[in-house]
Amino acid sequence: MNSEMSRFKSLTRWLDNKADDLEFRASVSPITHIKKTSPPVFIVHGNADNIVPYNQSVNLQKKLAENGIYNEFITVEGGGHGTFEKERKAEIAIALFKFLKKTGVIE
Structure with missing residues (x-):
């Protein structure tokens, strides 16, 4: 490994x-x-995650971009595996709502 x-x-x-x-x-x-017909992707990853390597999300975002797939990638500085400060969670929720609107999932 x-x-x-x-x-x-x-x-x-x-x-x-x-x-x-x-x-x-x-x-x-x-x-x-990932292929050119993949759906849009919203990625949130803490760069202090000790469960899933942060670099996996970096590579995922890169591959999505290479294939022309709309994506948004939010890095949570110092964030662990889903353990983010309350204020940061609120920012992420707003960003997700905007992403869903932009991609036509919600009106």
């Missing part, structure tokens, strides 16, 4: 003995399935 992923115990918990199988990991990774 590469050094970045080795510190994330959840990888082994979710993938069990397949955690070191790069082909299998790629097959279950959302980034593998």
Whole structure:
């Protein structure tokens, strides 16, 4: 397992003995399935997340952009795995509402 992923115990918990199988990991990774017809994506990730590597969201956003998929990516400075300050949660909720309006999900 590469050094970045080795510190994330959840990888082994979710993938069990397949955690070191790069082909299998790629097959279950959302980034593998992005294509030009993929829907818009809203990403929020804390850069201090110790469950999911922050770089996964960076790479996801890059792949979405390369395929012309509309996306918004919010980095929560110092944020953990869904553990954000109350004020930051409110900002994210507003950004999500605007994203949903812009993409036609809500009026």
